């Protein structure tokens with residue numbers, strides 16, 4: 481167990497000793513519901529004496545253990561000190577029906593709302609979000625924790641136009657290396673390595689009772705978050721999912737894997753001819769093979785740069801997935817093809833403008849005029 485994981489356990493033990501019962505309305509004015517998840521609801525409230533706005537997260541006691549509650553609270557309070565992680569505010573208490581803690585409130589909704597809004601998220605905003613999340617997730621990883629639940633609903637907006645976002649919901653965070661039961665769920669965010677647990681999970685859901693077969697256990701790896709960041713990047717750029725579920729029988733995912741393997745095959749054959757091999761460098765410097773090999777239809781609007789990034793984050797093999805900090809080296813260039821065209825158009829316009837300023841003949845004409853003047 482890492483030092484940070486041990487520190488978190490100790491904090492849970494200590495805070496369990498001072499959990500106090502309280503009546504929410506005596507200290508807080510509850511304004512409105514900010515959102516609701518599978519574990520509980522989150523309310524915007526104002527501290528009556530200090531006037532400070534905060535998000536109160538309510539966990540029903542009937543379905544939440546004290547340890548689960550305290551782990552999320554202490555993690556958010558003591559470890560989430562990055563500006564793009566949602567920090568707890570040091571207030572926690574219980575009522576007869578709920579455990580409650582206070583967190584920084586994000587007042588502009590969550591990323592899901594932004595993605596499905598009429599405007600969607602612009603390319604610049606998408607890059608800004610991914611840049612902030614790259615920092616936040618890398619920070620969490622540096623402490624030895626893996627988030628395991630990165631999705632649009634868990635990215636909260638603290639300023640308009642996605643200028644400041646915070647990753648929240650630390651209920652599934654576990655220390656790197658922890659063994660957890662593999663649970664498959666129907667979503668592109670579920671990593672492909674969990675497919676082996678799909679038939680068992682399905683049978684359990686149908687029969688409403690646990691199958692006799694052995695559970696499949698997997699270690700918690702940072703590559704889980706890389707995968708989620710890849711899917712999130714795609715959602716931001718297209719407002720859609722790339723496929724329904726990351727399993728071999730899903731047509732969209734199947735197409736992606738074919739494309740992925742074709743590029744890999746091409747790269748390997750080039751490697752045999754002693755060509756440059758680093759896939760990341762290839763993508764950036766030379767345009768790579770991403771566009772050369774027929775791109776799956778759902779990726780057609782993405783630039784070579786974005787395709788290379790997605791190929792790095794969505795590597796079917798977890799051990800080869802890029803770490804979140806690699807996202808930073810893909811910022812600044814176009815992620816959407818439309819923008820690539822616009823970029824060219826802008827460049828042409830700038831060249832034309834420059835030609836006009838130089839009087840049509842360019843530098844040579846200037847030199848000629850200078851000579852005439854001298855004569």
Ligand SMILES: Nc1ncnc2c1ncn2[C@@H]1O[C@H](COP(=O)(O)OP(=O)(O)OP(=O)(O)O)[C@@H](O)[C@H]1O
Pocket residue numbers: 514515516517518519520521522535566583584585586587589590633634636648649650651
């Ligand atoms: N600090 C916050 N500020 C503003 N809104 C928040 C905050 N925390 C949560 N929300 C809103 O409440 C919703 C549910 O919160 P959260 O994801 O933490 O709950 P959960 O029950 O753990 O959810 P899940 O089902 O994803 O596990 C979020 O999608 C978001 O819209």
